[in-house]
Amino acid sequence: MASTSVAVTGLVRRYGRHTALDHVSLGLTKGVTGLLGPNGAGKTTLLRILATAMSPDQGSIDLLGIDPLTARGRLEARRALGYLPQHPGFHPGFTAFEFIDYVGILRRITDRRQRHDEARRVLAAVGLSDVRGKKIKALSGGMRQRVALAAAIVGDPQFLILDEPTVGLDPKQRLRFRELIAELGEGRVVLLSTHQTEDVGALCQHVVVLAGGTVRFDGSPADLSAHAAGRVWHSDQRDPGAVAGWRTGQGSVHNIGTPPPGAALLDPTLEDGYLLLLDGDPALEEVA
């Protein structure tokens, strides 16, 4: 029986002197795994390696029981995975249906009837049945993003790699996307790379934080939040001892770091845990 998980062991990838991934090991199971990390953390490199777009310098990958680092395994892996790039492109002159149909051919579905059925299915899944005959250039940004997601799920891949799929979407569209991703996570391995901690909190059963090319956290969202337990408080003014602090809509200052004695502690969020985890990282300096 084929494996239903993805395991990465000792992955190393260098660009010249820069080490983008430094012995990264992690395991993904069915459900949605959030991949968090500041810019330059190595997220996109990891995703591109998992998507078979590039090879690591070192390490091994078990992708649903397939070794994608061999020529034969790469093809099998591509059959099993769907990829939504960070900046998905489109053929603006194609209709949504034509585009998905074309992707179907690229995924080797040559039977016209089956391919058309599949195109109709995935477009229905992302709620675009009504506009399938429209040129992509005539669709809104959110609709285009859904077309990209539809393209990623053609052929029913069991491992989905989604690189910041909700960037640029309005709240309603983000909500719709969350629903879709949550549904996709039922029965599939979904790796969701994002900067949106609230998306991770809302969707993921598992979260991995990558920074400086290494895994800084691998656990549940609750564990990541718990990382900040007792280290979040509010005050009237920015506390000088806080690692980061910002004035909230209620007028008080939300501080994270080492609270002063007697501070009014708050329940930590996933974002608090994430920020504290990256304490000292240049990304956190920006927040502070």
Added chain:
Amino acid sequence: MTTTLTPTTPPRIAGRPATVLTLARAESWRLLRHPVLLVALLLTVAPWVYELVSGGLATRYPVLHDEDRFVQLPMLLLAAGALLAVNLAALRAQRDNMEAFYAVQMTTAAQRTVAHLLSAIAPAVLAAVVVTLRLIWLAAVPGAVGRVSVPEAVTAPLVVLLAGVVGLLLARLTTAQVAAPLAIVALAMLALFSAVGPRWSRWLGPIAFEDELTGSLPPDLMHRPVVWHLLYLSALLVTLALIAVGLSGARWRTTGPAAALAAVAVAVTGVPQMAAEPADVLAARTAAATRPAGGQECREIDGVRFCAFPPYEPRAAQWADVTRGILRWAPAEVAGSAYTVRQRVFFNSSGDLNDPVPVADWQADDAAAGTPDSVPVSTSWGDRDGYNELQMFQFSGAFAIRAVTGSTTAVYDNAPICGARGLLILWLGAQATPETRKAYEHSLDNSYGGSVVLAVLTSASGPSLPRETADLARKLLDRPAAEVGEQMRQNWAKLADPATGLDEAAQLFGLRAPDGSLC
């Protein structure tokens, strides 16, 4: 879970060949609907459609073994369209920022390149359809002669396919979209160079031009190594295709040697087509130019003997229309004389426009064939353009000279034909058929100073008729032909007499005598 998120039956995954063919089919349909290709198609066929609907410019007397060559030049527009459209299709992934997505699909870049290669067959098939329709249309014209050469007809579709492959190769070499238009300009310059450059370069370009100033030639007098050229183009196509596939990530270990082998085939097939014209063709040309009688077939229509090179024999029907139109106004003794019309070819081998036709050779050949004073007629005939139309009028004029003077001596003289006989000759020649009349009027439109020159074929030999004669002839042509023709017949002897002046002829027809020099 939404039921649509999981297919009820997982789609079947096909093998590589089936995938490439399916992708090729999809790209073919997109290519055939590409605006660039459609515009190129429109520009290619527009002149032919105009011919068809206007009627005025229609080719009524096509020579099919020339038309199969003429059809190639406009098809270069379609080839340019194919080059551009295939290039744009192959660059679609880069242009639309889809490379990251394409890179992780089950179809590799090399397989996509092969699919694009196969899709280039679609515009080639379109070209084949256009060429076939054009040639069928021309072959169906009642005045058509000759036969279409299949290799010539295949050339244009192959060039369109080659253009598509060039477009694909460019896409694999550079993502710059300006590359394809620049390549089209370069290929146009290559075609121009091969058309006007040294003889060895004639077959270097996509299509090979002939010296069309010579006029139509019987097929056996032409040296066109078309089959070698097709092999050369095919080898070039395979070479470029293999390089394109190799550049797409296919194994160079396989594509490299194959491309090198194909490049050798380009050289091997390219050399024979550049070879000098064979001695037997040159000998046949000399014979046809100086002693054509032996290679011609003759038939008699209304007492006139018409001798033509194969496959121009059916043209005798059109020549007979002209001779009939002239002899109907001649007295019985003139109309009943023995006339021969002989088709001639003239090679202006030195390129000097003052080269005369080989009259002595022609007369000797005629004497040997028992057809003295045969009237020369060109292999070109029709109203396709000024040259062919001119040949029509030159023949009617030459035949009128033969009928009026009783010999063809004046046909080859560079002297002016003066007096009343000039008017008789010009009127007879012009009024012979509606086409000769139109040709005469066009010849006057293009005349310097209003005089008419009846040069034989494309030579410098031939008489001229002064402007005053042409003016009077035009006035007579405006009158009913039967009325003027009857007067011509009744006064034939006087009008044909070289001693009768043009002023006398004018008086005879109630016209004002012309002023100025009467030569």
